[in-house]
Amino acid sequence: MAITKTHPIKSTLRKALDYILNPDKTDSAILVSSFGCSPETADIEFEFTRRLSSERGTHLARHLIQSFAPGEATPEQAHEIGMKLAEEVLGGKYEFVISTHIDKGHTTQGDGSLVLKKWEIQKGFGMF
Numbered sequence: 001m002a003i004t005k006t007h008p009i010k011s012t013l014r015k016a017l018d019y020i021l022n023p024d025k026t027d028s029a030i031l032v033s034s035f036g037c038s039p040e041t042a043d044i045e046f047e048f049t050r051r052l053s054s055e056r057g058t059h060l061a062r063h064l065i066q067s068f069a070p071g072e073a074t075p076e077q078a079h080e081i082g083m084k085l086a087e088e089v090l091g092g093k094y095e096f097v098i099s100t101h102i103d104k105g106h107t108t109q110g111d112g113s114l115v116l117k118k119w120e121i122q123k124g125f126g127m128f
Contacts, residue, residue, distance in 0.1 A: 002081070003067045008059040014043045016063050017097060025101040031079045035086065036095035046095060075102045 009016050021039055023029050029039075037045040046061060066085070068078050079100040086096050 006064040009061040020099045025103040031100035034097045
């Protein structure tokens, strides 16, 4: 069973995105997906949406990490599980970038990282 952790991103959104998008960890970005934004410019797009929002808060985004035990899921399966989780939880209302890291030394292990933004794309309402 996957272990899921999450923590707020308060000031280093570009740094978090650079970490999850690292080509050495994502098989040259093969296991990278996004919704409502481009992975390369997500920090700019998240900030644009934030500026349109009436609610600012102290968090820029959240970093969700989903880890699978060796043999539990292939990297492709881990990525698909992460995409389904993001789609189900966020309901098409929030931008996100997701990647699956495969650099842990075992090809059967996938660690998914999801950076999602707080503000709804259309309405500007905060999520967390």
